[in-house]
Amino acid sequence: MARKIQGIDRERYLVLKGLLEERRREIQEKLRSLRESVPAEAADVRDAEEQSVDDFVREVDIALMQMKSETLARIDEAISRLERGTYGRCQECGEEISEARLTAVPFAPLCRGCQEEAESRIRAERATRAFARLQRELASVTLRAGRE
Structure with a gap:
């Protein structure tokens, strides 16, 4: 019988750890590549369009x-x-996460x-914040219109 770890x-432990560590290495390499590709602020003078594209990139x-x-960070966790x-247990409900x-x-x-519920809550919070922002903007416009 195979020895158990936690x-x-x-065998399963080693496979999972290897998979997670491989993903970690891949992402670290992508991060390294991205850091190298992000240009430092250019000292030369460019037109506004070129600068805008550079800023966007x-x-x-x-x-x-x-x-x-x-x-x-999620991989490290x-x-x-x-x-x-x-590992493999939902941090919210404690049930097993499907293979x-x-x-x-x-x-x-x-x-x-639980992931779908969490995403639903996030969407609801964003919608609530957006609605509150629109209400403030509408109140501001209404207030200005009342002064004119």
Whole structure:
């Protein structure tokens, strides 16, 4: 019988850890590449259109670096869960995360149902903030119109 490590057999543990570490290496390489590709502020004078395109490309690269860094943190958290013996269990409901989900997203901390609920809450919060912003803008426009 295979020796168990934190509730899963040694072979499965090694496969999962190897998979997560490989993903970590891939993302670290992509981050390194992105950091090298983000140009420093150019000292030469360019027209506004060229500068605008450069600024946009730079912002996209920075956003990609942030996303990759967040994914890297999730992978590190998954490795910690694996070492603690909680990998594969939903952090929200405690149920097992499906093998299909873990194959697709090996660092997933939530089962599909809890992930969908979390995304739903995020969308609702964004919609609430957007609605509040629109209400403030409408109140501001109404106030200005009343002064005229």
